[in-house]
Amino acid sequence: MRTAARHAGTIWDMPSVSCDIQFAAQVGCQEVKSTESLLGSVFNTARHLVLTAVLPGTLLLGCVAAIVASCGFTAAPSLSILGGRVADLSNRDLGLAALAGTIVGVLLRPVQFPFTQFLEGYWGSGRFGVSAAAVLRRRAVLRMARLGKQAQVVKPWVELPEVADAVRVFDPFRLLELKLESIAVFESHESPRSTGGWERRVESEEANRLLSRLPVKPTRIMPTRLGNALRAGEDAAGAPYELEIVHLSGHLHAVAPAEHVAGVEGPRTQLDVSVTLCAVFLIVAAVSVCAYYDNGVWMATTLFAFLLAWVSYQGAVSAAFDYTAALGVLIDLNRFRLYDALRIRPPEDMSDEVRRVAPVVTLVVGRRTTADGLKYEARAPS
Numbered sequence: 001m002r003t004a005a006r007h008a009g010t011i012w013d014m015p016s017v018s019c020d021i022q023f024a025a026q027v028g029c030q031e032v033k034s035t036e037s038l039l040g041s042v043f044n045t046a047r048h049l050v051l052t053a054v055l056p057g058t059l060l061l062g063c064v065a066a067i068v069a070s071c072g073f074t075a076a077p078s079l080s081i082l083g084g085r086v087a088d089l090s091n092r093d094l095g096l097a098a099l100a101g102t103i104v105g106v107l108l109r110p111v112q113f114p115f116t117q118f119l120e121g122y123w124g125s126g127r128f129g130v131s132a133a134a135v136l137r138r139r140a141v142l143r144m145a146r147l148g149k150q151a152q153v154v155k156p157w158v159e160l161p162e163v164a165d166a167v168r169v170f171d172p173f174r175l176l177e178l179k180l181e182s183i184a185v186f187e188s189h190e191s192p193r194s195t196g197g198w199e200r201r202v203e204s205e206e207a208n209r210l211l212s213r214l215p216v217k218p219t220r221i222m223p224t225r226l227g228n229a230l231r232a233g234e235d236a237a238g239a240p241y242e243l244e245i246v247h248l249s250g251h252l253h254a255v256a257p258a259e260h261v262a263g264v265e266g267p268r269t270q271l272d273v274s275v276t277l278c279a280v281f282l283i284v285a286a287v288s289v290c291a292y293y294d295n296g297v298w299m300a301t302t303l304f305a306f307l308l309a310w311v312s313y314q315g316a317v318s319a320a321f322d323y324t325a326a327l328g329v330l331i332d333l334n335r336f337r338l339y340d341a342l343r344i345r346p347p348e349d350m351s352d353e354v355r356r357v358a359p360v361v362t363l364v365v366g367r368r369t370t371a372d373g374l375k376y377e378a379r380a381p382s
Contacts, residue, residue, distance in 0.1 A: 044262070048269050052112070056276045057105020058098060063284040065097070067291050067301075077291070077298050108276065116275050119313065120227035136223030144214050144221065150207035213321070229317050233324020238331055241350070242358040245327050248338065251365055255341050256334040264330055267323035274316035281309035338365075343376040 067073075070082040089097075121136070123129030215221055215231045222228045237245040245252075253261055285305035292298035339346055339357060342365070347353035 044265060048265070048272070051269055052272045052276050053105035053109055054102045055105070056273075056280045057103070057108060058101025059277075060108075060280045060283060061097065061101040061104050063280075063305075064287055067284075067287055070291075070298075073291050077295060108279070112272065112276055112279070115279050116272075119224060119275060119278070119316065120230060121223040122227075123223075133223045137221050140214070140221045140223065140228065141218045144211065144218060147207045147211050147214075151204050151211055225317050226313070226320055229320040230324060233321055233327070237324055237328035241331070241335065242354050242362075243331060243335065244362055245324075245331055248331065248361070248365055249327065251338055251341075252330050252334050255337040256330055260330055260333060264323070264326040267319055267326050271316055271319040271323050274312050274319050278309050278312035278316060281305045281312060285309065 066082060066086075069085045070077040070079070121133060123133050213225075213232055214228050215235055217235075220231050220235060222231055234245050238248070253264070282305075285302050288299075288302040288305055292301065336346060338361070342361070344357060344360060347357045
């Protein structure tokens with residue numbers, strides 16, 4: 001009986017033991033996930049710091065030290081002198097140089113954001129900055145208008161006025177004739193200045209590609225390529241929902257899953273690295289000018305530094321498109337998480353989202369103003 005009772009009691013207690021095991025397993029999984037998330041965050045932060053501060057700082061210090069070691073400031077520069085001094089470096093010297101480069105990189109961090117804004121075209125309210133920005137903006141708008149005309153050179157056959165007339169009188173044979181004529185025109189090898197041809201189609205497609213790298217509204221045009229790349233991508237990211245991604249980026253990062261945020265951090269790091277390298281090579285070019293201004297052969301190092309700065313700038317422009325595209329994906333996949341976190345009633349369809357939700361989110365989150373009549377969604381206590 002005691003054995004039966006003991007077995008019965010054990011069987012009776014099995015559900016509670018199983019629940020305890022399941023609960024412990026869930027807690028353990030949550031702790032593992034939180035630990036992995038913490039380690040991933042620490043790794044990403046360290047990686048970002050190394051790529052945007054330590055390596056550029058070490059590169060800057062190494063280039064300036066090489067210019068000084070070549071006797072650029074004191075005598076005629078010499079490769080033999082530079083090679084001898086490099087060969088005499090010990091492991092201790094290299095370690096101290098790496099530490100000094102890290103310190104230089106950390107000191108450069110505060111000027112990274114202002115320099116990025118400078119490359120975007122924010123040049124202050126001074127007379128020279130305003131005048132230069134106005135001239136370059138005007139040139140960009142004129143280029144935008146010229147590209148717009150080139151993009152409209154080739155129209156699809158359904159947009160021809162003859163097609164509208166044929167549809168109006170319901171003439172299917174005329175429609176087929178117009179379509180065949182359009183195909184024949186595109187397959188011909190006429191010059192771009194003639195009535196058609198593949199050359200004109202290529203010209204139109206290339207103009208549309210270049211227009212996609214500019215903001216849609218002329219009032220949003222910036223004086224630099226980097227500024228236009230960021231503006232065009234930022235405007236396109238939230239355009240379907242009329243959300244301003246510039247103001248919502250921080251909130252979306254707070255509610256988005258780690259894998260979604262990682263998709264944005266990669267292009268962002270690439271953008272920061274490219275901008276920092278551009279600044280580093282410009283500083284190296286300036287130091288090189290001061291050291292080799294009276295030596296024509298060694299002035300080639302200045303041209304090479306300027307070339308590397310230009311390449312870094314082009315890399316920043318490409319990274320800007322990738323970054324804003326990633327922001328578009330972030331807002332596509334996580335805007336409903338943002339609505340839920342703000343306790344705003346989810347939209348029923350896209351028109352409801354554009355008409356009701358987007359203005360509220362833009363006012364409250366983006367511009368930090370009050371939205372009259374905003375009703376929060378009631379939730380059951382958890």
